[in-house]
Amino acid sequence: MRTFLWGFILVALFVIAFSRPFARADEFTDQDLKNWDAAFQGVMKEGEKLFHSALGTNAVSCDMCHPNATNTHPETYPKFQKQIGKVVALRDMINWCIQNPLEGKPLALDDPKMIALEAYITYERRGVKLAPGKH
Amino acid sequence: MKQGIDRRTFLKETGTLAAAMTLPVGLVKIAWGAEREETFTFAYISDAHLTQIEGNRFVRNFDKGLQRAVLEVNFMDPPPDFVVFGGDLAQLGKKEEIDHGLEILKKLTLPVKWVIGEHDYYLDLGKYWEEKVSPLHYSFDHKGVHFVTLASILTDDDWTHNRWPSPEERMRQMARLDNPQGSPFMVKKAQRDWLKEDLSKLSRDHPIVILSHSPLYKVFKPWNFWTDDAEEVQAILKPYKNVAVFHGHVHQILYNQIGRISFNAFMSTAWPWPYPVSYSQVPNRVPDITVFMNRADPFKERDATGWGGIDLAGGRSFAHHYQLWENSPRTLKKSPEGKHPKDTQYQNKEDRIPPQRHY
Numbered sequence: 001m002r003t004f005l006w007g008f009i010l011v012a013l014f015v016i017a018f019s020r021p022f023a024r025a026d027e028f029t030d031q032d033l034k035n036w037d038a039a040f041q042g043v044m045k046e047g048e049k050l051f052h053s054a055l056g057t058n059a060v061s062c063d064m065c066h067p068n069a070t071n072t073h074p075e076t077y078p079k080f081q082k083q084i085g086k087v088v089a090l091r092d093m094i095n096w097c098i099q100n101p102l103e104g105k106p107l108a109l110d111d112p113k114m115i116a117l118e119a120y121i122t123y124e125r126r127g128v129k130l131a132p133g134k135h
Numbered sequence: 136m137k138q139g140i141d142r143r144t145f146l147k148e149t150g151t152l153a154a155a156m157t158l159p160v161g162l163v164k165i166a167w168g169a170e171r172e173e174t175f176t177f178a179y180i181s182d183a184h185l186t187q188i189e190g191n192r193f194v195r196n197f198d199k200g201l202q203r204a205v206l207e208v209n210f211m212d213p214p215p216d217f218v219v220f221g222g223d224l225a226q227l228g229k230k231e232e233i234d235h236g237l238e239i240l241k242k243l244t245l246p247v248k249w250v251i252g253e254h255d256y257y258l259d260l261g262k263y264w265e266e267k268v269s270p271l272h273y274s275f276d277h278k279g280v281h282f283v284t285l286a287s288i289l290t291d292d293d294w295t296h297n298r299w300p301s302p303e304e305r306m307r308q309m310a311r312l313d314n315p316q317g318s319p320f321m322v323k324k325a326q327r328d329w330l331k332e333d334l335s336k337l338s339r340d341h342p343i344v345i346l347s348h349s350p351l352y353k354v355f356k357p358w359n360f361w362t363d364d365a366e367e368v369q370a371i372l373k374p375y376k377n378v379a380v381f382h383g384h385v386h387q388i389l390y391n392q393i394g395r396i397s398f399n400a401f402m403s404t405a406w407p408w409p410y411p412v413s414y415s416q417v418p419n420r421v422p423d424i425t426v427f428m429n430r431a432d433p434f435k436e437r438d439a440t441g442w443g444g445i446d447l448a449g450g451r452s453f454a455h456h457y458q459l460w461e462n463s464p465r466t467l468k469k470s471p472e473g474k475h476p477k478d479t480q481y482q483n484k485e486d487r488i489p490p491q492r493h494y
């Protein structure tokens with residue numbers, strides 16, 4: 001019985017150590033980086049499309065007022081929004097603009113469309129220093 | 136449709152008495168050392184972008200903007216001599232949108248001078264506009280000032296005629312401001328030749344006002360805050376001593392001075408645009424002398440929109456009044472001695488306030 005147990009542990013250790021060496025967290029490859037960037041770019045491009053389409057009920061789109069996603073200031077979130085009276089996330093303001101200028105229904109905060117919009121908005125702001133809380 | 140409106144309708148439509156109290160009545164006339172010349176005022180309304188949703192449904196927000204401008208201009212006291220509409224009446228150049236705009240603007244009790252914008256042009260290349268609204272370029276004289284209106288939103292023939300599968304697609308492409316597939320605005324040679332000829336009858340110190348939709352100088356190409364042959368147009372204007380250019384398109388307070396030519400833009404009645412300094416990825420040429428309007432409050436849909444009033448004293452000096460809704464009005468003045476127009480309150484850097492900082 002004891003021998004059997006030791007045998008089992010040895011086999012288990014062997015499996016962990018050698019069977020899936022590429023799954024180690026710190027050992028990704030250039031190809032992985034390319035794939036992950038492509039995944040991001042895909043979502044970002046989807047966000048660009050959403051940003052330029054009528055997401056609400058009135059034919060209005062985000063880019064009409066925010067060309068190249070300007071004046072969305074993702075680097076300043078979370079921040080105090082005086083009209084809401086508390087510290088809010090970028091997503092809250094995205095939803096605010098969907099509900100008001102676009103006269104639409106708010107997105108769930110984890111809706112893939114919300115993630116895509118954020119990907120595009122932050123990508124257009126790449127390189128700008130983080131400034132949480134800045135108004 | 137009844138022409139004009141009475142005060143009761145006006146108060147009802149603008150909502151409150153308070154709104155009426157803050158009306159821009161009695162624009163101050165400015166006439167520095169201009170004894171010989173007549174002083175007069177005209178109003179400037181621009182970029183209404185009326186957007187058809189379906190059938191007779193239009194975007195409420197943008198309708199409200201134009202309607203409010205019409206009501207307020209009708210109540211200017213003393214009344215202006217005429218109104219300039221600076222272009223972009225429609226959003227996608229549709230007949231329904233242009234008709235809807237004419238219906239709203241019919242309530243103006245004053246004559247209107249029309250400038251065409253790219254949103255009015257690129258569906259049918261100005262055909263309906265010419266039929267129903269106005270010629271695309273023309274000139275007129277008013278109290279000693281020569282006015283010239285240009286269609287500055289033309290672009291190259293290949294983009295216009297060969298690039299897109301349908302007129303609707305061409306219109307949609309041009310309507311997208313941040314479109315990498317866009318094409319720069321131009322006045323083009325035929326109109327430049329006409330302009331040169333039109334001005335040739337005038338003496339060098341005859342006051343001239345040019346009305347265009349795009350700025351006749353270069354601010355930011357990615358958003359067509361830009362006219363590609365601006366230098367050629369400026370060269371035609373250069374010999375004249377008193378030239379002021381008024382334009383729309385940029386949906387913001389923007390002013391500049393190049394040699395003896397001053398340039399000035401007013402707000403849209405529909406929505407404000409960010410200043411190009413806010414796009415961190417591409418350099419811009421926003422004029423250093425412009426004091427920016429306050430950053431808009433997204434919770435007040437009329438904020439950073441509005442209209443303008445212009446007092447001209449023989450074209451040699453002027454005062455521009457920006458009637459900013461939800462914000463204090465601003466005034467820009469230029470005296471004959473002044474090098475460039477100056478905001479009466481905020482021109483000095485140390486006098487500016489935090490909302491004027493854009494990033």
Ligand SMILES: [Fe+2]
Nearest residue numbers: 182223384385
């Ligand atoms: Fe416009």
Ligand SMILES: [Fe+2]
Nearest residue numbers: 223252253384
């Ligand atoms: Fe425009």
